[in-house]
Each structure stands twice: as structure tokens, then as C-alpha cells.
Amino acid sequence: METIQGFEIDDVLGKGGTGTVYRARRNDDGQVVALKVLPLDADPTRRKRFEVEASLGAVLDHPDIIHIYGTGVEGDLGWIAMELLDGFELALAMKDDAFGVDDRIRVLMRVALALHTAHQQDVVHRDVKPSNIFLTRDGGVRLLDFGIARLAANKITKTGFIVGTPQFMAPEQISALPVDARTDVFSLGVVAYELLSGHLPWTGENYTQLMMAICSKPPIPLRSVFDGSRFGLGEAEVDHLVRIVHHAIRQEPEHRYASAEALASALEAYLERDDGALDADAPLPSLDVDPDEFMKRRIDWAVARAARLKVEEAIPVARSNATAPVPNARTRELDIEEREEAARSNALWFVLLAVFVVGLGVALFLLRSA
Numbered sequence: 001m002e003t004i005q006g007f008e009i010d011d012v013l014g015k016g017g018t019g020t021v022y023r024a025r026r027n028d029d030g031q032v033v034a035l036k037v038l039p040l041d042a043d044p045t046r047r048k049r050f051e052v053e054a055s056l057g058a059v060l061d062h063p064d065i066i067h068i069y070g071t072g073v074e075g076d077l078g079w080i081a082m083e084l085l086d087g088f089e090l091a092l093a094m095k096d097d098a099f100g101v102d103d104r105i106r107v108l109m110r111v112a113l114a115l116h117t118a119h120q121q122d123v124v125h126r127d128v129k130p131s132n133i134f135l136t137r138d139g140g141v142r143l144l145d146f147g148i149a150r151l152a153a154n155k156i157t158k159t160g161f162i163v164g165t166p167q168f169m170a171p172e173q174i175s176a177l178p179v180d181a182r183t184d185v186f187s188l189g190v191v192a193y194e195l196l197s198g199h200l201p202w203t204g205e206n207y208t209q210l211m212m213a214i215c216s217k218p219p220i221p222l223r224s225v226f227d228g229s230r231f232g233l234g235e236a237e238v239d240h241l242v243r244i245v246h247h248a249i250r251q252e253p254e255h256r257y258a259s260a261e262a263l264a265s266a267l268e269a270y271l272e273r274d275d276g277a278l279d280a281d282a283p284l285p286s287l288d289v290d291p292d293e294f295m296k297r298r299i300d301w302a303v304a305r306a307a308r309l310k311v312e313e314a315i316p317v318a319r320s321n322a323t324a325p326v327p328n329a330r331t332r333e334l335d336i337e338e339r340e341e342a343a344r345s346n347a348l349w350f351v352l353l354a355v356f357v358v359g360l361g362v363a364l365f366l367l368r369s370a
Helices: 044-056 101-120 181-197 207-216 235-248 260-271 291-308 336-369
Strands: 007-016 019-026 032-039 068-074 077-083 087-089 133-136 141-143
Touching (some): 032 044, 044 077, 101 141, 101 260, 181 260, 235 260
Antiparallel strands (some): 068 077, 133 141
């Protein structure tokens, strides 16, 4: 049986972009852990993410954030020992009709409060999604995978790089603009949308179209895809949840909940059926997009992307292949060998898109002025 610095390795739990995860047993007390191991001569970007995830173990202390027991280096290998979880991802649980709406809201609240703890330490997760939220069999919740988290004082990605999972990324994250707590609020809002309806608020035939839609189109109204009768909800309860979710996924950060704690408070008000806390008599949020504002968003986004991308640089855009930093957790990213090719094609595409969109905007402006 293999050993590494005080741990006996039992078997492989999964492999991913930031290392291999083993089931291991700590020699001094016999505790079973998930042991993530990464060769230190690995790709510098992956190594940096590994180092950030390891360092966060000393920063983040919350019962609903996966616990890291220790980190270290042995020879040319770095390792992180973390709690071994028994349960399943939220992505699987959401398909179970026996998982009631109030329980779903409680999970979202717990994740929101865990994120708030991270945000108080200047940590933005940047990859909040159902597969990074784990439900333990004893009723616990764990927020997983801080491998691409950003410390405010320690940026780990170059300007213009996209990291995250497209379906859950906020517009400012897609556009490689500064991110903060409200970025995670947006992602958790998309999780809430899917958790309630089984759908996503934006769609596209490919990741490029999807990200364009998130930045420039209104979301599909939750009210149109949320079947409250599935959970035995009345119209007022559905409207209450719709207001909360749409407020969380507003495309402009300044119009969202100012913090994950504020989102948790809104969810708690729903559980208490406290409509007054939300001003239940207010109209549902308008999802209409002014044509001028719509065009401005498309132009701003396309120009921002074109300005930040260089043909010779890599673009680790999220993709669908799964990794397993802990059992059943996944992070999507381009493989190292695909980066250079993807960089050239995507950068050229965005430059052409920027030129087209700007030209279209000018043409429409001239037509209106005529």
C-alpha cells in the first residue's frame, strides 16, 4: 500500500485538472480522508490553483464549507487532506420530488451563509453550481471546490481569462471584469432558479451563444417554467420566490442583493412566509430590455472581450468534462493541450464579433437618426 507523509492510500476516488483524489487513512489516528495529490512540476496554472485551494484551508472556517485538515509537500508532490464526504451532489438531489421546496430553500440559505463567510475573508468562489454543493447523508451541506476562488489581494488568473462554468457565470465574470461577492450571489441565484424549475434562465446552442445571452438578453421568466403545484405552492408563494430569484440574477451587479447574507435573509423571510419583508405588493420585476440598452450591452461585452484577448494566450474556458477534487465534485476547464488552439480561434472570433456588433450598432443609430 502506498503512503504519503503520514497517510496510507487506499484507492483512487477521482482525477481532475488540479490533481488526483485518493481515499486515504491518517496513520496517527486512523481517520479516513480524501487526499488530493498534485505533481509540483504540473502546469503552472493548475499548480497555482492547487496552492490557492490549499491556502484557503487556513482562511475559511465554516461548518458548511468542506473542511481541510492539512496540506504539505513530499518530494515532487503536493497534497491536501480534506474531509471525506458521504452523500450526493445537489445536482442529483434536485431531481427528487420528495426533496421539498422548503428544504431546497434551506440548502440555498446555508450555502449563501457559507459564501458570506468566504466573502468576509475577501474570497470569491467563482464556481458556485449544483455539482459543487454537496448534501451529506446526515443532513449536512458542504460548499466544495475553491480551486478557482479569487483572493482580493492575490489574483490567480490573467486579465481576459475566463474561469468557471458558463451556465452559472455572472456577466462581469464572463467579460473578465472585476468580481466580488455579488458575482457569487448571481451564480447561487442561477442555482436557485434551476433548483425550483429544473431549467436554466439562459440557454444557447453553444457556450459562446450562452455567454452572449447571459450578458445581453433577459432571463427566461422563472414564472413561466416554475410549476409551483409540484411542491404544493400557492400563487403568492411562487411570486415570492420569483422575486427573490430574479433579484439575485440581475445582470447589473449593483441591482442584485448586495451580499450573500442579504440573499440568505430574503430566503429566510420566504420560509417564515414574511411577505412584508419583501414588499409582496410590489410588481414582479420587469424582464423587458430596452432596445438601446440591449445593443449597448452587446457592444460593451464584445469590445471588452476583444480588448482582453490575445491570439497567443490561452483561454481556459469551462467545458463539460468532469473532474473530482473531492468525491462527486466537478470543475470544468479546457485541457492543457487544447488551450493554444482554442485561444487562437476564440480570440479571432471575438475580434470579428466586436467589429460586427459595433458596425451594427452604428448602422441602427444612423437609421434612427435619418
